[in-house]
Amino acid sequence: MDQLSAGARDAGRERLGDVLGRFGLGPVLAAREVTEGLMNRNWAVQVGGQQVFVKQVLDVDRAQAARQHEATRALAARGLPVAAPLAMQGGGTLLEMGGGLYTVYPWIGGEHVPGTAMTAARAAELGAVLARVHQGLAAVMVPADKAMRMPVTDPARALAAIDQYTAVITGKANPDEFDCYAAGQLEERRALVESVWHAMPGADAWWEPAGWAHGDFHDLNVLWDGGAVAAVVDFDRLAPRPYAFELVRSATLTFCHGDERGLATDLVAAFTAGYRAVMPLADEQVEFAAARLWWERACDFWQLKRHYIAGDASCDHLFRSASALLWWWTGHRDQVAAGLTSR
Numbered sequence: 001m002d003q004l005s006a007g008a009r010d011a012g013r014e015r016l017g018d019v020l021g022r023f024g025l026g027p028v029l030a031a032r033e034v035t036e037g038l039m040n041r042n043w044a045v046q047v048g049g050q051q052v053f054v055k056q057v058l059d060v061d062r063a064q065a066a067r068q069h070e071a072t073r074a075l076a077a078r079g080l081p082v083a084a085p086l087a088m089q090g091g092g093t094l095l096e097m098g099g100g101l102y103t104v105y106p107w108i109g110g111e112h113v114p115g116t117a118m119t120a121a122r123a124a125e126l127g128a129v130l131a132r133v134h135q136g137l138a139a140v141m142v143p144a145d146k147a148m149r150m151p152v153t154d155p156a157r158a159l160a161a162i163d164q165y166t167a168v169i170t171g172k173a174n175p176d177e178f179d180c181y182a183a184g185q186l187e188e189r190r191a192l193v194e195s196v197w198h199a200m201p202g203a204d205a206w207w208e209p210a211g212w213a214h215g216d217f218h219d220l221n222v223l224w225d226g227g228a229v230a231a232v233v234d235f236d237r238l239a240p241r242p243y244a245f246e247l248v249r250s251a252t253l254t255f256c257h258g259d260e261r262g263l264a265t266d267l268v269a270a271f272t273a274g275y276r277a278v279m280p281l282a283d284e285q286v287e288f289a290a291a292r293l294w295w296e297r298a299c300d301f302w303q304l305k306r307h308y309i310a311g312d313a314s315c316d317h318l319f320r321s322a323s324a325l326l327w328w329w330t331g332h333r334d335q336v337a338a339g340l341t342s343r
Contacts, residue, residue, distance in 0.1 A: 016054060019102045020047055022095050023088050036112075036220065039236070044107065051107035052086070056100050060236045065101065068235035069093045071212070074140035080132060083108055083223075083233045110223035110230035115254035118219075120270040122227065123255070127274030129229045130217055130250060134243055134279055137212035144240040147208035152292070155197035158299035162186050162193075165301060168308045178316055182304060185323050192298055192330070200295055205288070207242035209281075215239055217246060218253035244281050244289035247272060248340060252293065252329075258321035262328030265339035273342045283341040290340055294333065297326050 017028045030046040039059035045052050057065050069085050073093075076084035085093040086104045095102045113122065138144075169175055169183045214221075215237025223230045255267045272286065303319035306312045329336055 015098065016043060016045055019054060019095060019097060020045065020052070020104065022097070023086055023104045025050075025052065025104070053083075053105040053107055055103050055105065057094070057103060062094060062096075062101060064236065064238070065094055065103070068238045069103070071137060071141060071238055072235055075133070075136045078136055078140070080136050081129065081229045081231050082133070082136075082235075083231045108223055108231045108233075110225040112220055112222070113224045115219040115267065116257055116264050118255075118267060120267060122224075123267040123270035124274030124277075125227075125229065126219075126222065126254070127247075127271040127276075128278050129222075129232065130214070130247065131275045131278035133214055133217070133232060134211060134246075137214075137238075141212045144211050146210055147206045148210045148240065148242060149204065149206060150242060150245065150292070152200060152203040153296055153299035155193050155200065155299070158193050158301075159190065161299075161301050161304075162190050165304045165308055178307070178313070182307075182319070185319075188327075189298065196295075196298070207245065207285075207289075210240060210242045212238065213241040213243065213246040215241065215246070217250040242289065243279060244285045245293065247275055247281065248286065248289040248293050251340065252325065252336075256321065256325050259324050260328060262325060262332060263336060263339070265335055268336070268339040269342045272340050276342075286340050287337050290333075290337055294326075294329055294336075297322065297329070 016031055017026060020026050020028060025047045028045055028047055031043050034042040034044055034053075041056040041058060043054045045054055060068075072082050073084045075082040083105050086106060087093050088095065093103055115123070118126070166183065166186050169179045169186075172179060175183070214232065214235055216234060217232070221234045222232055251268045251271050252263060255264045255271065256262070257264065275281075300322070303315045303322065306315050307319070
């Protein structure tokens with residue numbers, strides 16, 4: 001808020017003051033908007049004698065937000081390093097005000113550590129934390145199916161999406177640099193999907209074990225204090241999932257260089273070994289998850305939907321990094337499988 005005009009700053013501070021007042025906190029002494037997150041709106045606020053974190057929930061509905069609040073409060077009560085929301089008088093943790101949905105968290109000291117900057121010991125500890133989160137969720141949530149199927153992207157659907165975005169780009173009178181990059185990627189993706197669709201991992205396969213999972217576990221959703229995990233944050237994607245799928249997804253998001261270097265496979269190996277020391281998974285379960293996730297990445301264009309359909313360019317960089325990882329992964333599938341299974 002400190003970069004806004006005085007009028008906008010005062011109005012924003014007044015809204016934050018109203019929100020915090022409902023949580024029994026105040027007055028607002030200082031506030032700044034936290035811009036690292038892409039999906040919600042967040043502020044760091046100095047209020048009274050403490051600092052808190054205010055979140056305007058934009059990415060999930062009230063029911064999903066309430067579910068993850070119940071889960072995180074229960075996990076924190078069990079001693080897991082999880083950010084749990086504060087409650088208003090009466091016990092509610094979600095406030096509807098002025099058309100917005102707000103929640104407040106205690107400020108947690110610490111820092112985000114990029115996955116590729118971690119030591120092997122930190123990567124292993126992070127894997128163990130993910131496993132303990134899975135165990136904790138199994139204990140505090142309503143029972144979930146221990147085996148499940150996951151939908152597989154139909155190649156025809158992927159090719160239709162490629163056609164759609166290619167048509168949008170070719171219809172532009174003055175395509176910009178991102179348009180040209182995306183067009184090239186779409187052409188290469190088409191060739192990839194058409195060449196490997198017959199080897200698509202089985203859509204009818206049952207995944208086991210499965211259970212409640214964080215849903216978006218990666219380095220930007222973890223705070224470190226010294227050498228220990230201080231808090232896991234952002235449970236907005238909380239839902240039942242195969243554990244192996246979340247493990248592989250987390251590893252490939254966290255330890256990705258974001259360019260032609262692909263994955264730091266030594267850190268991937270440490271992370272998965274740390275997880276499997278707490279939650280055993282067979283090699284074939286992890287390898288199947290890797291094959292399925294690779295296919296889904298080949299068919300995934302959510303960033304282009306955001307750019308060309310929603311008119312939002314904030315995730316363009318994620319399309320570039322995802323594309324770089326896909327092509328590296330395509331050429332190093334054996335190496336990735338070896339890292340994930342610590343062979």
